[in-house]
Amino acid sequence: MSKIAILGDIHSNLDALEVVLADCRAQGVTDYLCTGDVVGYNACPHECMEKIRELGCPVMMGNHDFYVCSEQNLDDFNPAAAMVVEWTRRQLTADEISWLRALPFTTTVKGVTLVHSTMDNPENFGYVFDNLQADANFVMQKTPLCFHGHTHCPMIYEKSMSGVYRIDPQDFRLQMGRKYFINVGSVGQPRDGDPRATYVIYDNMAKTIQYRRLEYDIPAAQARIRAAGLPDRLAERLQYGH
Helix, strand or coil: CCCEEEEEEEEHHHHHHHHHHHHHHHCCCEEEEEECCCCCCCHHHHHHHHHHHCCCCCCCCCCHHHHHHHCCCHHHHHHHHHHHHHHHHHCCCCHHHHHCCCCCCEEEEEEEEEECCCCCCCHHCCCCCCCHHHHHHHHHCCCEEECCCCCCCEEEEEECCCCCECCCCCCEEEECCCCCECCCCCCCCCCCCCCCCCEEEEEECCCCCEEEEEEHHHHHHHHHHCCCCCCCHHHHHHHHCC
16 A cells, blocks of 8 residues: 655745654655645745655656746746745755756656646646636646646546536545546645645555645744745735635
């Protein structure tokens, strides 16, 4: 039996990541996958990258990862996010930047597909918030199961012969003959109104999906943001989960 933890949108939140990794060990997780955005928004990019790299798992290229390592123009970022990208660039070593630069936009491993945003155009980092957007992804999805992140909102899309359906995040068993596009939520900056760190465990023998939501030390994460001189709004939003 193999329990696979899928982590995403960690966003340099060390306090949340440490709680998630401890829970993974307690749950008997044997393998890890990461849907990207290891960096951005929070104050511990080096420490979070170190922990993810130690896992030796596949990691996808997130949009914040991409902008940190590519030094491209940040005009399409909001000012707070752009400030953190520029700050993060100054924190990381040349080796860490090179590691980010080598991340793939998508991959297939252990019979599932991974992407940060969407399969139809992964380099453009589009969002999926409705059935029509999900259906465009299913056209390009070659495996029954695909995990992604990017919106920071956990969600399940299911495609069957009768169409595409959106399912609220919940524990469930995969059905034969159907495809699933599953947003695993965010470890480091949830945006669905629930401030707890979120990740998914996939049991590839039992074919089950389990969402895990965990309390972590939000005041500690907020203090790190403020001590680093990053925008206070980024600290405040952690306690509200939006």
